[in-house]
Amino acid sequence: MARRRGRYAGDERSGVLLKVLGLLLLALVVAGGAVLATWDMKPPTRPVEKVIPNDRF
16 A cells, blocks of 8 residues: 655655744744733934914914
């Protein structure tokens, strides 16, 4: 009886490599989301001055 091949024609190590890369990508996305959720960014404190012409009033 012949064995069925999977979707990829590589050996079993390539499947493990794809799983490891997928897990690393998922961990990177989760870590990036956690950093963005907890990062205390300070707003810009530079004053803004706009000159409005008197014709508008």
